[in-house]
Amino acid sequence: MTASTLEDKAVTGRRVEYRVHRSVNDDRADVYVPGIVTKTQTAANGTLLAWVRLDGGRSSLALPADYDGLRYLDQIVNVPELPMGRFEPGSQHPGFDYAYDGVLVVEFEEGDLAAVTADRSKAEAVVATYLREVHGIDDESDISEQLGDLIEGWKVFEWEPEDAECAWLMNPASEGDDHAVHVYYLPV
CATH class of the missing domain: 2.30.30 (SH3 type barrels.)
Incomplete structure (x- = not known):
């Protein structure tokens, strides 16, 4: 050309x-x-x-x-603007590619996990399944021990600007905050 x-x-x-x-x-x-x-x-x-x-x-x-x-x-066409600010995570968003029984799980680079649900039993089921299927852990006592470390809380997911190190961040929130979601968090 x-x-x-x-x-x-x-x-x-x-x-x-x-x-x-x-x-x-x-x-x-x-x-x-x-x-x-x-x-x-x-x-x-x-x-x-x-x-x-x-x-x-x-x-x-x-x-x-x-x-x-x-x-x-x-x-x-007009270049679509990138969404910015808080959002409610869904399977269409980057990083949210695992779900079990309707509950999303995201694993962070450091190995921490978050299950997006207000139901502890669903969080335990999805995290246990994730540990078995993705990490290959088959020792049920190890899985039970990790499930005991689940921390319940409210979080917000917020888009980062273009070319940031990651597409979004998960930040602390309170119940009732705009776009706050209930999660169970499993630290490494």
């Missing part, structure tokens, strides 16, 4: 598809993930960069506008 064609294609709001490579040992075809150009920028070396946020993501990738794994689509 020529520079003028790139400048016409790489515009804020342009819908794109980004190629995600499979591993070398995977004979399936690469896949394309939809996204949007959030901004463009000329790098110090004169290269036109397209900042691309993949759908469902919270940070943008800085890609050379002529990157061969980037398909420009015809549609140009």
Whole structure:
């Protein structure tokens, strides 16, 4: 593509598809993930960069506008603003990919767990199941001991800005606070 064609294609709001490579040992075809150009920028070396946020993501990738794994689509729309502030967690949010009997569980980088429920027996069931299925713990006395360490409390989940170290934080709250949810927390 020529520079003028790139400048016409790489515009804020342009819908794109980004190629995600499979591993070398995977004979399936690469896949394309939809996204949007959030901004463009000329790098110090004169290269036109397209900042691309993949759908469902919270940070943008800085890609050379002529990157061969980037398909420009015809549609140009307003760039959706990232949600900020408090939210009630659901399985559509990053990190909340485990649920048992309708109760979400999130594991933090340090290994702490939180079960989002006001029902202690459901929290114990989901945490025990999580420890068995995800961590492979089969010693029931070890699981029972860990369940005894569950701490009941109110928390709020709050989005972090784009490119923050993590997408959201869980912070202390009180019953009745805006978007506060009841959790059972298992510290490491």
